[in-house]
Amino acid sequence: xxxxxxxxxxxxxxxxxxxxxxxxIASPLAWWLARSASPFRxxxxxxxxxxxxxxxxxxxxxxxxxxxxxxxxxxxxxxxTGDSLTFSFSGLVIASIIYSLPFMVQPLQxxxxxxxxxxxxxxxxxxxxxxxxxxxxxxxxxKRGYLTGCVLTFAxxxxxxxxxxxxxxxxxxxxxxxxxxxYEHVExxxxxxxxxLALGLLCFSFLSLWLVYRYAGHRFEVxxx
Amino acid sequence: MSRQLVIEGSLQRARFKLEIDLRIDLSDALGILGxxxxxxxxxxxxxxxxxxxxxGRVEFCGDLWHDGNQFDRVPTHQRxxxxxxxxxxxxxxxxxxxxxxxxxxxxxxxxTKLACETLTEALDLNHLLTQPAEMLSGGERQRAALARALxxxxxxxxxxxxxxxxxxxxxxxxxxRLAEWLPAEDISLVYVSHAANELAQLTQQLxxxxxxxxxxxxxxxxxxxxxxxxxxxxVKPVTAVVTAIDLACGTTTLQLADEHHGVVSExxxxxxxxxxxxxxxASDLGASLQPEPEKNQD
Numbered sequence: 001x002x003x004x005x006x007x008x009x010x011x012x013x014x015x016x017x018x019x020x021x022x023x024x025i026a027s028p029l030a031w032w033l034a035r036s037a038s039p040f041r042x043x044x045x046x047x048x049x050x051x052x053x054x055x056x057x058x059x060x061x062x063x064x065x066x067x068x069x070x071x072x073x074x075x076x077x078x079x080x081t082g083d084s085l086t087f088s089f090s091g092l093v094i095a096s097i098i099y100s101l102p103f104m105v106q107p108l109q110x111x112x113x114x115x116x117x118x119x120x121x122x123x124x125x126x127x128x129x130x131x132x133x134x135x136x137x138x139x140x141x142x143k144r145g146y147l148t149g150c151v152l153t154f155a156x157x158x159x160x161x162x163x164x165x166x167x168x169x170x171x172x173x174x175x176x177x178x179x180x181x182x183y184e185h186v187e188x189x190x191x192x193x194x195x196x197l198a199l200g201l202l203c204f205s206f207l208s209l210w211l212v213y214r215y216a217g218h219r220f221e222v223x224x225x
Numbered sequence: 226m227s228r229q230l231v232i233e234g235s236l237q238r239a240r241f242k243l244e245i246d247l248r249i250d251l252s253d254a255l256g257i258l259g260x261x262x263x264x265x266x267x268x269x270x271x272x273x274x275x276x277x278x279x280x281g282r283v284e285f286c287g288d289l290w291h292d293g294n295q296f297d298r299v300p301t302h303q304r305x306x307x308x309x310x311x312x313x314x315x316x317x318x319x320x321x322x323x324x325x326x327x328x329x330x331x332x333x334x335x336x337t338k339l340a341c342e343t344l345t346e347a348l349d350l351n352h353l354l355t356q357p358a359e360m361l362s363g364g365e366r367q368r369a370a371l372a373r374a375l376x377x378x379x380x381x382x383x384x385x386x387x388x389x390x391x392x393x394x395x396x397x398x399x400x401x402r403l404a405e406w407l408p409a410e411d412i413s414l415v416y417v418s419h420a421a422n423e424l425a426q427l428t429q430q431l432x433x434x435x436x437x438x439x440x441x442x443x444x445x446x447x448x449x450x451x452x453x454x455x456x457x458x459x460v461k462p463v464t465a466v467v468t469a470i471d472l473a474c475g476t477t478t479l480q481l482a483d484e485h486h487g488v489v490s491e492x493x494x495x496x497x498x499x500x501x502x503x504x505x506x507a508s509d510l511g512a513s514l515q516p517e518p519e520k521n522q523d
Contacts (some may be wrong), residue, residue, distance in 0.1 A: 037490040037505075071319075118312065118314050119317065121314070123327070124300070126377050129302050132331070140318060
């Protein structure tokens, strides 16, 4: 497989893995943020939204510090798997999950907020347990939120650069994703190859957003405060 | 088998307090009457286990449902309820059929003659089955919600103004059906309504709520016929004139200054009466009335 095709494959794999893992991680978090009256809610909301405003290099730097083999988490990972979290695909997945968290949580939070408590009460009086209500009332009503969250997370992960560079470097087949490959082509003045990949990313980004606006439409909103 | 309903305790909100101590046998259907804001809906929500802030005790048929602040000792979905809320609350994004199926799939197995087809026919829903819930009128929504509640095969049916958006014909039909079905299906009923004729036809016992407390309790017929029994507080006489009598709804309309108020009483058209209530409370159902005494010929 050529280097660029490998980068395309690795990027798709990273984006798909991140999206799939974020669905179960973000769902309970978004539900709690949407329904809780806890005084800690705004604090948690701010933490979740941090990647939206933080420079990716800052986030990547702290992740590098937290996950390197000398750190507690990184050391534990090495003990468990024999592999390092830094400069590896596994590390990239963890970094991407943290970096893309608000892109999944916020559409879900908006979708969950739109499910009226009164409807859940009605379902309870009809014999639906909490799990049943979640699966058969909340999820169908929040499906557009899930579509939006998945598309945005996937597209955002595809376009990751700063965090990947800090956490993963540029190891072909392991951490060399599309954005890194474009950067490398520009560095080596191989503009034709850079054009090809950049145009591909441009089209992909447009299609993703079009999909969101076409099918999730006005239901998508970024949650504030 | 005893169908004792016990509700003891209180619920405090910013501008409202429900304080209740009620032991009542639901072998006879119970009606709840009271002005807007008296606590009728809140009381139904307490029975249904939807009020987390109620502190006290709720029991039905010897089962302890709510104990202290443990509002979900028996959670709502395990109480065997059928509830029709004021706003119907059909599941959005689903058709009427899907809403009915939602209830049927979760209903306990019980011997019943109320098949889905029987209900949809009787409640005039057959032509609406494939309609999304959002497309229905208020009355249609109420009928669909009533069918759904009955299809949940409840042992206790809680109805909160379930027919208010239906026309008089539909209301009469539905009341007649309910009066026939509920005893036959062995379903206990708690019925909240402002309509005296509905309460008279469907319930045998009545409580009157005011400002979160039970103000009067007794047989429905007796309480509706003798509204003076409801009076036990400070009064201020105000003269009013009977301007309309609606036999179908059992209400009498009084003109009081420039306002019209619907109340329940047996009065003749044009009769002048004295409201033994504060003016601000004159719109309350069950306002206490007596004919105006003849003026002295001084």
